[in-house]
Amino acid sequence: MRKFLIILLAAISTLTFSQELEKSNKYLTDFEYLVEELIETHPDPYTGFGGQIEFYRKKMDVENLISDSLTNDEFVILINQFLSNLKDGHTSLYFPKNESIGSKVLPLQLKISSDNIFVENTTKEYENLIGSSITEINGISVEKWLLKAKSFLPSENVSGAYYNLVKIITDYQLAQKFFDCSSALEITFSNNPNDKFSKIIPFQEQASFPNRKSKIKSDNDNGLLYFSMIGKNKDIGYLAWNSILSREVVENTYKNSPNLIQGNLNWAYGYLNEKQTGNIEKDISRVPSLYEQFYELSEKMSEKNSKYLIIDLRENSGGMTPIINPLLYKLYGDKYLNFDFEAEMIRRISPLYLQKIGFNNIDDFNKAYNLNFKIGDYTFGSFGNVYPNLSIEQKREMLRRGYNGFGADYLKKTEPMSNVEIFVLCSPKTFSAAYHFTYFLKRLGRTKIVGVAPRQAGNAFMETTNLTLPETKIEGSISNSKQILFEENSQSAEILKPDYEMTWQDFKKYGFDRNSELIKTLELIDN
Template identity: 25%
Template sequence: MKSILLIIIYTTILFKVAAQNNITTDEWKKDISFLAKQMPLKHINLFKKTAKTEFELKTKQLINSIDTTFNKNKVIVEIAKIISSIKDGHSYLDDYYPLLKFKFSTFPFRLHEYKDGIYIQATHYSFKQHLGAKVLSINGININKCSHIVSSMFPIENKWGEKLLSKYGLTSPEVLNAFHITNNNRITYEIELNKKKTFLTLSPSDKVQQPSESFGIVTDKEWASANSFTNTPLPLYLTNLNKLYWYSYDFSTKTMYVQFNLVNNSENQNLLDFFDEVISKASAFKIKKFILDLRLNIGGETKFINPIVEKLSKSKAINKSKTFYVLISRRTFSSAQLISYGLKNKSKAIFVGEPTSINSHFFANSRKNIELPNSGLKISLSTREWKATEENQKCQYPDYLIEETFKDYQLNIDTTLNKALSDQ
């Protein structure tokens, strides 16, 4: 019985893939027209950040421009651009949103933007000789300009969201082709490694599947990271990427470190029970520093927000000036940002790190509420608005801005945590 069920599922998947590859120009146009009509009905407030006339013009222009020269990937990118034009970090084209899943292939390296530029942070082992190279351009176009160009397909609300998401597009041959950064089968990256500039030319045959990752960090066994070849130990935030949350205590400095990676229950422990345990230990240990690390946390269940904020704010051991520190970054998103803002409003916490990647007034609670009739593409749209502050802010800005350099990452120096630990 199980074998029959698996065959049915597999056959259904193959049928859907084949159908998507054989969609006609008219069918794509009908899908986009359907999308344009459904988005205002399904989204809680589609035209808050984008004018209705602008949205309608973009969809009409796309419908009129599609012809037989548009391949499937080009149309998918254009549909993603339409959805992203509403500037809502929680509304996206399913399977093409890097925070959850990015179905396009990648060249055998992953980029990251640091304070001093965009670098190859991780590679497939067959490509590791290029680890740590700084990327200067793609096909002669400045890398920062390329980053901005491809960012239009991602649901971005501020420049930190662009830093976070656009790098996925810069290594995808499908994306680069769709944006005409390349118009042929050869893609040339200008890179600098060990103070020597060189050119790296790739073709679609060099592409691989996206590597497995945990909380945005590449953990694939067939890949290597630029910080793997140093004698220094990994920073704390990279040591337990298989856990949703955990804590450690340094008896010599009386410092408790809590890494909180997802706002949800783990398989082994209820989230609120975890924080009860943390607060109890903090009181028993008579801590001098309490570090809550939200840097890898992209959110989760909203029902936990207020209880966590209340528990930490009411703890006499934790909620003290120069004791309580919260680490945030461009990945601190959604429910995690609401927790961070809640602590900013109700506690004495000091915030260290990067600004967050969404506005303080944002839409969320996404639902898969549109399926395009011909392609079968699914779109998730926000169904609720959240306001973490009275007046909308572009992001949550830290008290201490710490921007990591590539050298910091390569040598496993956690400048953000170090600032919190050294602050007096």
């Protein structure tokens, strides 16, 4: 009997050790895969680490920290800390959804000013907190939490760190991991430097946020893309765009990549106020058309002899940059066609990139474009310049065709708007293609930026290239490109400062209205 027990215990011990080793090897295998793809795909995987030697030193440090005791979430945190050296908002692992934790809600909606995080909306129970800034969480200053946030979720500048911290605070699963909390946060608020108070704010199973009325309201708000005429005399054009996406993009996908259409529709209806019907053609038709909306807006502005256009990108985290090119032509005419942005886009050719654009291998890619690239090669091109090898008339014709031929009818009817002054509203949510739109408008002139700086850096790694780790099936993304829009080491290379930056005091001045940036802009126009 004793001999049998010894054998049984030995077998159990061996099995347990084998399971622990398998778990540890699983994470090591995934990390090795990620590093291989990072080196092969990313345009500059070493510089952010201090060079190739330091890259491998930090890689070894991570390998030494991988153990059988890790959970998937802890593995993601560890790897994102490693990747944060790149300062790249397009390169990270995504946290897997943990159904056992649930999806509780913080009863506060937060907003970012240039100098603070503050409460924009709450449930009825906490409505006295609206406008209060947050100075501490669990007894630790926001400044210190911002430092931790930079390594928890990759960011490119201080706006990105603020954006990620707000995301962490309000997301129950992320807050659990970041603050190591149970079911509540102790938050210290302030309404002035000498007035601080703390409250325990528990996450709730559900929360109902009242629709706080704004001094400015649009009857056309569909959630994605819409226009209004605003101001005292309804003579100021206003275009709100919450993702660089429109019907033209969806129609193009349906025609050329029909297998991707459901993803496009899910993207669009994630913003729209209505739900999909299940009829693809009908659902496509209900997505607003950018060029149709812009045509109708231009008609209204012409009727009112309007001299001002406000483009609202505060909620816009990007999309398909090329769709904005015809708008730039209508706003700037031939100046845009001949403008040299003196900017560059560098792209790395890799298997992941080829897979993303629909090629199985480098030979198929070279054959399609009559090229002679190898895996690992770079492409170098100007950024923003309109088809530099074409004549001026050829350039005009390309842009009149709309987005790959879609939307041309409305563009042909749209009168040039080369005499209007433009205001762009932005926030830390403004990212990627939305940042590009802001950048182009600013560089081309007649444009002022109002709000809080975007989380996108001017000189930054770009383009989401998706990957899935083979063992854990955790998903993530690696950049395949680098854009250089400004001189290296300049302030704008890291952060695009608005002409009129909104501080906490500015939001307070306008009663913490959700459209404070818009009210500020109308005030600037009136004065």
